[in-house]
Amino acid sequence: MTTNSLPVRTEPPVRTPVEKPAGRGGRRLLRQGAGRQHHAGPLAYVLLVVMAVLSIFPLYWTMVAASTDNTRVSQTPPPFLPGPNLFSNLARAWDEAAMGKAMVNSLIVAGVIALSTVMFATLAGFAFAKLRFKGRNILLMLVIGTMMVPPQLGVVPLFMMMSELGWSQQLPAVIFPTLVSAVGVFFMRQYLSEALPDELVEAGRVDGAHSLRIFWSIVLPVARPAMAVLFMITFVHAWNDFFWPFVVLDMTNPTVPVALTQLSAGYVRDQSLIMAGALLGTLPLLAMFIVFGRQIVSGIMAGAVKG
Amino acid sequence: MATSTTKALTGEEPPAPPGATGGGKTARRRGAWLHRLDVKGAPYAFVAPFFVVFAAFSFYPLVYTSWISLHDVELATLDVMEWVAFDNYVELWGDSRFWNALQNTITIGVISTVPQLMMALGLAHLLNYRMRASLFFRVASLVPYATSVAAAALVFTMIFERDFGMINWALGSVGIDPVHWESDKWPAQVAISTIVIWRWTGYNALLYLAAMQAIPAERYEAASIDGASRWKQFTHVTVPGIRSTIVFTIVLSTIGATQLFGEPLIFGQGPNGVTGGADNQYQTLGLLLYEEGWKNYQMGRSATVAWAMFMLLVLAFVAQRLIKRLRSRTS
Numbered sequence: 001m002t003t004n005s006l007p008v009r010t011e012p013p014v015r016t017p018v019e020k021p022a023g024r025g026g027r028r029l030l031r032q033g034a035g036r037q038h039h040a041g042p043l044a045y046v047l048l049v050v051m052a053v054l055s056i057f058p059l060y061w062t063m064v065a066a067s068t069d070n071t072r073v074s075q076t077p078p079p080f081l082p083g084p085n086l087f088s089n090l091a092r093a094w095d096e097a098a099m100g101k102a103m104v105n106s107l108i109v110a111g112v113i114a115l116s117t118v119m120f121a122t123l124a125g126f127a128f129a130k131l132r133f134k135g136r137n138i139l140l141m142l143v144i145g146t147m148m149v150p151p152q153l154g155v156v157p158l159f160m161m162m163s164e165l166g167w168s169q170q171l172p173a174v175i176f177p178t179l180v181s182a183v184g185v186f187f188m189r190q191y192l193s194e195a196l197p198d199e200l201v202e203a204g205r206v207d208g209a210h211s212l213r214i215f216w217s218i219v220l221p222v223a224r225p226a227m228a229v230l231f232m233i234t235f236v237h238a239w240n241d242f243f244w245p246f247v248v249l250d251m252t253n254p255t256v257p258v259a260l261t262q263l264s265a266g267y268v269r270d271q272s273l274i275m276a277g278a279l280l281g282t283l284p285l286l287a288m289f290i291v292f293g294r295q296i297v298s299g300i301m302a303g304a305v306k307g
Numbered sequence: 308m309a310t311s312t313t314k315a316l317t318g319e320e321p322p323a324p325p326g327a328t329g330g331g332k333t334a335r336r337r338g339a340w341l342h343r344l345d346v347k348g349a350p351y352a353f354v355a356p357f358f359v360v361f362a363a364f365s366f367y368p369l370v371y372t373s374w375i376s377l378h379d380v381e382l383a384t385l386d387v388m389e390w391v392a393f394d395n396y397v398e399l400w401g402d403s404r405f406w407n408a409l410q411n412t413i414t415i416g417v418i419s420t421v422p423q424l425m426m427a428l429g430l431a432h433l434l435n436y437r438m439r440a441s442l443f444f445r446v447a448s449l450v451p452y453a454t455s456v457a458a459a460a461l462v463f464t465m466i467f468e469r470d471f472g473m474i475n476w477a478l479g480s481v482g483i484d485p486v487h488w489e490s491d492k493w494p495a496q497v498a499i500s501t502i503v504i505w506r507w508t509g510y511n512a513l514l515y516l517a518a519m520q521a522i523p524a525e526r527y528e529a530a531s532i533d534g535a536s537r538w539k540q541f542t543h544v545t546v547p548g549i550r551s552t553i554v555f556t557i558v559l560s561t562i563g564a565t566q567l568f569g570e571p572l573i574f575g576q577g578p579n580g581v582t583g584g585a586d587n588q589y590q591t592l593g594l595l596l597y598e599e600g601w602k603n604y605q606m607g608r609s610a611t612v613a614w615a616m617f618m619l620l621v622l623a624f625v626a627q628r629l630i631k632r633l634r635s636r637t638s
Contacts (some may be wrong), residue, residue: 044438078472150620158368180357180361205346281457296446306521
C-alpha cells in the first residue's frame with residue numbers, strides 16, 4: 001500500500017480531461033467550469049448537512065445502542081447519547097458471537113481477494129490499454145459484458161462445485177470465485193491508457209525487455225496509485241459481500257456479515273450485543289474511509305461512466 | 308499513436324536488440340523467436356487469468372444452472388440427478404409463492420430504485436457547487452457504502468422496531484399511531500427499500516458528480532446566454548449531459564433489485580427470515596431461491612428460480628428499451 005501522504009491522483013498528469021479526480025476542490029473546478037460552478041448558497045449547505053446527518057446517523061446510533069444496555073435500548077424515547085458500556089459490549093460481541101474469528105476470516109478473505117484482483121486487473125488492464133493483439137476489442141467487450149451477469153444466478157452449481165472440491169464451509173469457497181473482477185480490469189485499463197505513455201513501453205521494448213519485465217519495471221510504478229484505490233474498493237466489496245458467503249459458510253467459520261446474522265437469531269434478542277457486533281464489523285472499513293476517504297472517493301469517481 | 312510505436316507493439320517488426328550482434332547466428336534467431344513469442348503471446352497470458360476464473364466460477368455455473376433446473380436434485384445427495392424435463396418450471400408457474408415473490412421483487416425494486424436515483428441526482432447537483440468542506444460531504448455521503456448489508460439491516464431493524472423504534476417514537480410524538488413496519492406488507496417493503504436507498508444513494512451521487520464535472524462549461528455558458536434559468540440549465544444541460552451515466556446506474560440498480568437478498572433476509576427476522584415475513588409479505592425471488600435450495604433441499608427448483616430471475620432481468624431491459632423507443636417517438 002502507498003503511504004498516507006501520497007496524493008492519489010487518478011488523473012494522469014498529461015492529456016485529456018476525460019478522467020477526473022475528485023475532491024481536489026476549487027482549483028480544478030475553477031479551471032474547468034468557471035461559467036458553471038456557482039457557489040453553494042445557504043439552502044445548499046442546509047440540504048447537504050441534512051444529507052450528511054442522514055448518512056451518518058444510523059452508524060452513530062449503532063454506536064449509541066452498542067454502548068448502553070438492553071433495557072435502555074428498548075425504552076422510549078430511544079437513547080440519543082452514548083452510554084458507559086461500549087467496550088464491555090464490544091468485548092462480549094468479540095467472544096460470544098464469534099466476531100473475533102469472523103473478523104480474522106474477513107480480513108483473510110478480503111485481503112486475498114483485493115490483492116489478486118489488483119494484480120490480475122493490472123495485468124489485464126495493461127494488455128488492454130497498451131498491447132496490440134488480435135481480438136482485443138472483442139475480449140474487452142466480453143469483460144464489460146460480464147459485469148451484467150449477476151453472480152447469484154449460478155449459485156446452485158457453484159455450491160455443488162464447492163462441495164465436490166471439499167471446500168464447503170471453507171474460506172477458499174468464498175475466495176476463488178471472486179479472484180478477478182471485470183470492474184477492476186476496466187478501471188485499470190482506463191487508468192493506464194491515460195497515465196502510461198506509449199513511449200515508455202516502446203523504450204522498454206527497444207531495450208530488449210520482455211513483456212513481464214516491462215510490466216514489472218515500467219507499468220507497476222505508474223499504476224501504483226490506481227492499484228491502491230482499486231485495492232481499497234475491492235476490499236470494501238469483499239468485506240461486505242453477503243449472499244455467497246452466507247450460502248456456503250456456516251456459523252463455525254463465518255465472515256463478518258455471516259456472523260452478524262447469527263447475532264440476531266437468538267430467542268431473546270440482546271439489542272446492545274447485536275449493535276456492538278454490527279459496529280465491530282464496520283469499524284475496519286470506517287477507519288479506512290476516515291484515513292483514505294479522499295482516495296476512495298476519487299477512485300469511485302474515476303471509474304464512473306461519464307457522459 | 309505513432310506508427311513506429313504500433314509496429315513495435317504489434318511485433319510486426321521486432322527491433323533487433325542493440326548490441327546483440329556478438330552472439331552466434333542460432334542464438335540470435337532463437338532470441339528473435341522468443342521475442343516474437345513474447346510480443347504475440349504475452350497479451351493473451353495477461354488477460355487469461357480473468358477469463359479463466361470467470362469461465363470456471365461464473366460462466367460455467369450460469370450455464371449449468373439451466374441443466375440442473377431440468378432435474379430433481381436434493382441438497383443431501385448432490386450427485387444424484389433425476390431428469391424431470393420441465394416439471395420444475397411447470398410447478399413454479401403454478402406456485403403462488405413464486406408469483407408473490409416476483410411481485411414483491413418488482414415492487415421493492417421500484418420503491419427502492421426510483422427514489423434512490425432521483426435523490427442521488429439531487430445530491431450530485433448539490434455536491435457540484437463550489438463550497439467549503441466539499442471533501443467532507445463527499446466522504447459523508449459514501450459512509451453508508453462502507454456499511455455491510457448485514458450491519459445496515461440490523462440497525463434499521465431496530466430503528467423501525469414497532470414498540471421502541473425511533474421512527475414510531477417520532478411518529479407518535481406527532482400523534483400518529485405506531486406503524487407495523489415488519490408485519491404489514493407495504494410498511495415492510497418501504498422499510499426494506501429504505502435500507503437499499505440509504506446504502507446506495509451516495510455512491511450513485513458520486514458517479515453522477517463525476518459525469519457532471521465532465522460536462523464542458525461552454526454548454527452552460529451558451530445556455531445562460533440564452534437566458535435559461537438554473538432549473539432549465541439543470542434539465543436541459545446537466546441531465547442530458549450525463550445521460551449514459553444515468554443509463555448505467557439504472558442498469559446496475561435493476562440488476563441489484565432483482566437479486567435483493569440480504570436486506571429482506573435480515574430485516575426483523577435474522578437468519579430464519581428466508582420466508583420474508585410470516586405471510587411472505589416481503590419475500591423476494593432471492594429469498595425464494597435460497598428457501599427452495601437450502602431450507603427445502605430442492606436444488607433443482609432453486610435453479611429454476613434462478614432462471615426465472617434471469618428472465619425477469621431480460622424482460623426488464625426489454626421493457627426499458629421499449630419505453631425509451633416509445634418516448635423518443637412521441638417527443
